[in-house]
Amino acid sequence: MLGFQLTPEQVEIQKKAREFALKEILPVAWYYDAVDDTPMAVLRKAWESGVMNADIPKEYGGRGLGLVDSVIITEELAAACAGLATSIFDNSLGMEPLRLSTNVDLKKKYFPDLARNFKLICFATSEPTMGSDVSGIRCLAQRDGEDYILNGTKYWITNGGLADYMSIFATVAPEKKHEGICAFIVEKNWKGVSIGRRIPKLGQRGSNTVGIRLTDVRVPKENVLAPPGEGFVLAMKTFARTRPSIGAFAVGAARSAMEFAIDYAKRRRAFGSKIADFQAIQHKIADMYQKVETARLLVWKAAWEADQGMDPTIAASVSTRYATEIAFDIASEALQIFAGYGYTRMFPIEKILRDCRLFRIYEGTSEVQRLILSGYALGAYTPVMPALEDLPVHLDKDTIHLEPGTTAWRCRICGHVHYGVEAPEECPYCFFPKSAFKKV
Numbered sequence: 488m489l490g491f492q493l494t495p496e497q498v499e500i501q502k503k504a505r506e507f508a509l510k511e512i513l514p515v516a517w518y519y520d521a522v523d524d525t526p527m528a529v530l531r532k533a534w535e536s537g538v539m540n541a542d543i544p545k546e547y548g549g550r551g552l553g554l555v556d557s558v559i560i561t562e563e564l565a566a567a568c569a570g571l572a573t574s575i576f577d578n579s580l581g582m583e584p585l586r587l588s589t590n591v592d593l594k595k596k597y598f599p600d601l602a603r604n605f606k607l608i609c610f611a612t613s614e615p616t617m618g619s620d621v622s623g624i625r626c627l628a629q630r631d632g633e634d635y636i637l638n639g640t641k642y643w644i645t646n647g648g649l650a651d652y653m654s655i656f657a658t659v660a661p662e663k664k665h666e667g668i669c670a671f672i673v674e675k676n677w678k679g680v681s682i683g684r685r686i687p688k689l690g691q692r693g694s695n696t697v698g699i700r701l702t703d704v705r706v707p708k709e710n711v712l713a714p715p716g717e718g719f720v721l722a723m724k725t726f727a728r729t730r731p732s733i734g735a736f737a738v739g740a741a742r743s744a745m746e747f748a749i750d751y752a753k754r755r756r757a758f759g760s761k762i763a764d765f766q767a768i769q770h771k772i773a774d775m776y777q778k779v780e781t782a783r784l785l786v787w788k789a790a791w792e793a794d795q796g797m798d799p800t801i802a803a804s805v806s807t808r809y810a811t812e813i814a815f816d817i818a819s820e821a822l823q824i825f826a827g828y829g830y831t832r833m834f835p836i837e838k839i840l841r842d843c844r845l846f847r848i849y850e851g852t853s854e855v856q857r858l859i860l861s862g863y864a865l866g867a868y869t870p871v872m873p874a875l876e877d878l879p880v881h882l883d884k885d886t887i888h889l890e891p892g893t894t895a896w897r898c899r900i901c902g903h904v905h906y907g908v909e910a911p912e913e914c915p916y917c918f919f920p921k922s923a924f925k926k927v
């Protein structure tokens with residue numbers, strides 16, 4: 488059975504997240520964008536209010552919310568500021584490998600701490616020389632007794648400069664590719680961890696993005712999230728569950744761009760009318776509305792699949808690719824409706840446009856999402872239609888009722904269908920010999 492209605496609890500979750508976004512994030516979003524800083528006070532309030540860490544399992548002292556609940560929250564936060572929403576959501580990304588890990592003792596060690604205390608945890612697969620190709624990780628994890636020693640640099644790490652804990656992906660041997668990847672929880676205060684300067688960005692400046700250098704960092708065996716050979720799958724499973732949230736960021740930001748554009752279109756006058764009266768503007772708004780609605784449904788479906796225990800990989804890529812691309816289109820069309828004012832920093836659209844551009848890059852670029860989707864469509868996807876060479880097609884009414892003993896033969900090259908006891912010696916269309924014909 489399909490249902491599109493939120494439960495009363497989800498309506499309440501949405502209301503609380505919306506209130507938080509409007510009260511705590513929106514008023515300060517442009518300031519922190521301008522000064523390129525991440526307000527710890529806002530992150531702390533997000534933790535206190537429960538919009539951060541909502542998915543920590545109940546058995547470890549968390550709220551135990553599902554992914555549908557999470558994407559509802561994320562849409563609201565991103566509607567106010569995608570950058571701050573990214574920083575708030577980053578704990579869920581950082582914790583996801585722990586949630587998926589089979590290391591129960593590690594869960595007992597970190598989840599209750601994260602639930603009880605205002606602590607941040609970041610996620611690190613990317614490095615200065617690789618992002619999309621997770622099998623290309625170079626950060627080295629060398630066995631030393633039962634411990635591991637980490638050496639390498641992680642790059643682009645959201646909240647990396649603020650986090651207490653880090654989910655670090657490394658490799659025991661770069662040449663082993665996927666088979667060498669492993670993962671660990673590393674603490675910021677451990678010897679050998681150093682944090683780079685804040686990376687200056689086009690948008691989402693409210694989120695902290697840095698490089699992390701690991702020099703002879705000793706990781707005790709208890710802190711292994713995934714042993715060598717299991718880290719790559721852990722990273723992919725993590726993305727499958729966190730990508731719907733990237734889609735939710737996009738829906739939230741796109742929704743705000745649309746709402747601001749609607750407001751402006753109703754007020755701005757040109758040629759003696761409100762610009763909202765022009766059909767060209769109305770069509771832009773219609774497209775925006777339809778795209779926001781479509782994207783949200785795709786995001787919710789992907790999150791729902793994850794909550795049902797299904798593998799959400801494909802639905803996650805469908806929703807992320809669609810939502811992140813329409814968000815940028817919508818922000819751009821909103822700017823067009825604002826025209827000159829849209830291009831200024833006095834109105835909100837230019838920031839939303841800058842913020843939206845990142846959605847198509849982090850947690851898998853648009854190209855990577857297409858790679859996943861094309862791989863599925865060309866591979867594991869099961870078609871309903873028979874193969875073309877088996878297609879039972881009757882071209883005219885005379886052949887619908889075939890004489891007994893008459894057979895249809897399809898030319899596998901040009902598709903010509905011949906009716907008869909035998910295939911013809913030669914195809915009359917493409918001249919291929921009898922062997923090109925297959926009995927349908």
Ligand SMILES: Cc1cc2nc3c(=O)[nH]c(=O)nc-3n(C[C@H](O)[C@H](O)[C@H](O)COP(=O)(O)OP(=O)(O)OC[C@H]3O[C@@H](n4cnc5c(N)ncnc54)[C@H](O)[C@@H]3O)c2cc1C
Nearest residue numbers: 610611612613617618619643644645848849850851852854
């Ligand atoms: C602000 C910000 C925050 C981030 N936060 C984090 C974080 O918290 N943790 C983390 O680990 N990473 C983080 N990242 C890194 C992010 O995930 C990567 O930037 C992203 O995965 C792309 O990797 P890349 O930049 O190295 O590009 P590359 O992988 O070098 O790709 C370059 C271009 O080639 C294309 N490409 C690559 N491979 C293929 C292919 N096989 N087929 C077709 N096209 C291909 C890409 O789509 C892209 O267009 C963040 C990045 C940014 C900018």
